[in-house]
Amino acid sequence: MGKSTSFLSSIFYLIRSSHSRSTVIITIACLIACVIIFTMAGQANSMALQAFCSLCIFDLLFIGTALLSAWVFENNNTRVHQRNQNSLDNSTLLFIPTQTISTFSYGTARFEVLAVFTSTMLSILGAFFILKESIEKYLENETIHTEYLLFASILTFIVHMFVIYFVRNQAFDHVIAASASSWLQEHVSDIFQNICHYIPGLSRLLLPRINPLALLCWCGLTILFSDSFLLRMGYGNFVDTLASLLMAFMTFGTMVPMAIYSGKILLQTTPAPMIGQLDKCLHEASRLDGVLEFRHEHFWALSFGTLVGSVHVRCRRDADEQLVLAHVWSKLANVAQILTIHIFKDDWLRPQSHTYTQNQTTNPVISNNPSTYNNFVVIT
């Protein structure tokens, strides 16, 4: 309960703070627009319009993600602040260990990833649902009213564009920049490149990577315009079903790369672009003096741009552990921000146990520490 109240209070904080007030206003406007558009879509009975209007719901999710990432940002700042304060009056820390296990030991950065994944996944599933609904609607064969079609689609377009370009969303910006291109993007860039072969002057305008969400919106608008045109020409429901299928596939195509990118982070994987650098660092570290091998190398992305690593290092028995640790750390700390290195030696007990048994035979009193003894038994 305490968590939820803190969450609520942070939301209130967001509302009160000046930079996110505009976001709140946009949210409310988007909600109202959503309701209007969806009533119109329900009235028009056109699945293509519904498919396009589901962009509005995605916009709401987008804004939610933006708020969340702003919250995470604030949270991090305060944490760092607190940590600095803690380090100042550290004297109490030793005697009264205030360290408790927090619920999220890695902080809240991963919330963003989950938010992105959730919103993209929801829109994928929504598109999937629309796919099924449009087939059902085609079978039912009801009449479609075209009068709302244009207005609703233009309204959706405006809302979507406004949200995409005026709500600052770090999480989505990162995902859009880092995930693979959707098929829509690839085809459009291919077409544009072909155009630029003929008209080189346009290359500055056409060749940069296009925001996939904006592209989706443009294409959707085009489809809906042609859909309403064809419906007025009297081509019947087939056109509408086709348009909604196309919309659904475009939504799939746009969302799937982002969902894959964020889902892979959630699955505790190494991001593909990091692998090369990581391998280089590991290779360098494995050549250090005293290092025999690496085991259980786990390097995974905590959130966008943060890599967490843990590795077991087997080192030579006569090596200085702290020195090896420091060297390996200095190699790997450039890649992974949060790092844990476990150093172990084979048969580290043997010389000691040897002396120990000797001691036992000669002088059994020396077994100074019973806990060590217990532990020795447990380990072997």
Added chain:
Amino acid sequence: MFDSISDDLSKTTKIRPLGDVLHIFILLILSKLLKTFALFITYDLLKSFHVILILFLITFIASIFLIFIQRPFSSFRFNKIIIFRLIKYTICLTIIRLLWLFGLTLCGPLRTILLFEHSDIVILACFHVLFSSSSNLGQQQQEKTSRIRGVVFFILAILGIFAFDNDDARQRMLDHPEGHTRHRLIAHMFYRLTSLIGVADHKGGVILLLIALFMRCIINSSNQKLVLDVGGPKKFYAITTCLSTVCLIPISFIMLLINNLFPESIDSVYTTVQTTLPSTISSSSFSNNTMLLIISIVFLSILIFVSDFYVEQVAVVKLERLRTFRYSTFIMIGSAIIASFLWTKSVTIANDKSVSFTKNIIQNEFEEHALSGGVVFAIVMFIFATDLLSKPVQQRSGAFIGYSQDGMLVFNVTQQKPQSLLFIIRTSLREILAETDSRKIFYFLCINLMFTFVELLYGAWTNSLGLISDGFHMLFDCTALVVGLYAALMSRWKPTRVFSYGYGRVEVLSGFVNGLFLVVVAFFVFYEAIGRLIDPPEINTNRLLAVSIAGFAVNMIGIFSFSHAHAHAHGGGSSCAMSQPTTPKEQHNHSHDEHSHSHGGDHGHSHASIQKSSHSHSLTDNANMKGVFLHVLADTLGSVGVIISSLLIQYFGWYISDPICSLFISIMIFLSVLPLLKDSAMTLLLQTPSNIQYEILERILKLENVLSYSDEHFWNLSSSMIVGSIHIQISNNGDEQRVTSQVQAILKEAQIQNLTVQVEKQVFFNHLTGLNSALGQLATSQNFFNR
């Protein structure tokens, strides 16, 4: 087959400058123009003669010409296998030509040219893109996207002709399906077939032409060796043409006997020739007409089968394969457009002339097969598609700009050999059946799919839309099962370089996705219910009840089989699925309450169904199975709702009960999904598991030489595995290995399997400062020492 096409496309023969081969180019253009012209004449001839007869005559004359030119049988060594294969090829060829001509009668020349005059290269490239997913590395990514676009354009073009071409004249003909009296036998069968499928007449023609096109493509590419065996394409062509004439002789004789063609055809020749060549023909004597017929057929056979072939052969040699086919397709399409303009005009003029004395004849036929929006669209699309698909593969030197900074540049070399489909199916089946979870999901999926297909088939048979759409709904639900099944399979894969912890997390993620799926379902049901609440529609309930009861039965099987797994894991604590924090006992009472009014009955029923599935949301539970289970549960709720609402409608006529039921159901689905969502989200967010207590860390602190600890991270990898990492600061005289093993022992007791312990001394930080290394998260622990 595909290898040859990619060879064709990537062959970089030196393209000769256009000036050298201009004469051949002009020849090609001329022959293609003439072929278009010939096709238009053929179409008009076909109006009055039987398809088989025309084809026979044309091939006969063409084979006479070819025999004279080529003398194919002079140096032909007879070989049994070759002859057998030749005959096979010839039969296919004849069937294709018949289909083609018949399609011509149905669709008109313009559409026939658009559909049929594609080179094999284009079609093979289409198939190559569609059916070979493995991207060979030689072919660049960008080439592939343009190919895919070409295929999409091609399909769109076909769709444009098929669906958006309102060929009104032909649709009117559907009312009098025996309009073409000449083609009685085939036509009759064909009309039966099309009326069975339910497509319009010219659409049937489109389908025929497409079939012919694909067949031609297949036999051409599969018989390339045969061509070489016989001795060159020209000889091959001559032989097959002769053989096809021989093939056609018996059929055409039978046709002659059956239809008794000649007496009818005399007056039809009369009318036809008047319409086709109105300017040249003024007299109408019988002998003149037969002469004209023969002349025109000779003319046609030369144009269609002889000159076109030879010019194409020459052009292939002199120009280039790809270039020839590209240009010929373009020329054919272009000339067909022009010719169809001219033709429509001339037919109109002819009609204007003939209208004066024959009032009511072909009044409505002069607009037949005119240009329409669909055709124009299709023409544009076909031109694009041909351009994109027959573009030669070229090595681009420039860098590609539009990508992100992290293109898939590394470790993409895992080129697997394509395995046979049977092998894949067998191994995956074995994997599925290896473990109980996936086996259960698989069996239930099979039951569900069977039910769906029975429903779909029955719906199609009785022509009931409700059943069909319900079947689609079931199919949609099956996808959740498929996701669950795949996740259950994946979770057993071995760890890889990228998935260093193995694939155990996939199950959690799939549980989360299934939860989201249910949220979407709940949302849409809610949305629809609100729409219906305002305006309750009339519902026909007579077959709904039986279907929903059957669906309920199927889902109950699933619930029992899945809940069994839960039941033996935990006792009977049912705590989730309800919003109110009621204790199980209260719920029990609630469900056994006898509510007098019917809504309560609904409520109670669904409670009962939840009660049967005793599952609690502890972290050790498998999120994937839970997601699948919840999905089945939601389905069951849905069918319960349908049963109740249809009963209410049937007996009381309360149409409002349907949206109310669906409202309840959607809310219940949403609430039952929340715990699953929360659990799996927490696992995904790396929440510290609840069984890691502070006491454990306290015990670490009490160890000898341990000063403090930092960076303690413990999280659930999947339902069964906890991963942990911790930094421990010890005094300078402590032994690292001893402390490590002690800490390991302590944490092993807390069921942490995958543990990483970093032991730090003051020296470590001194070393780090000496190395000038990045500190990472170490700032705090270093402060501990610096103090």
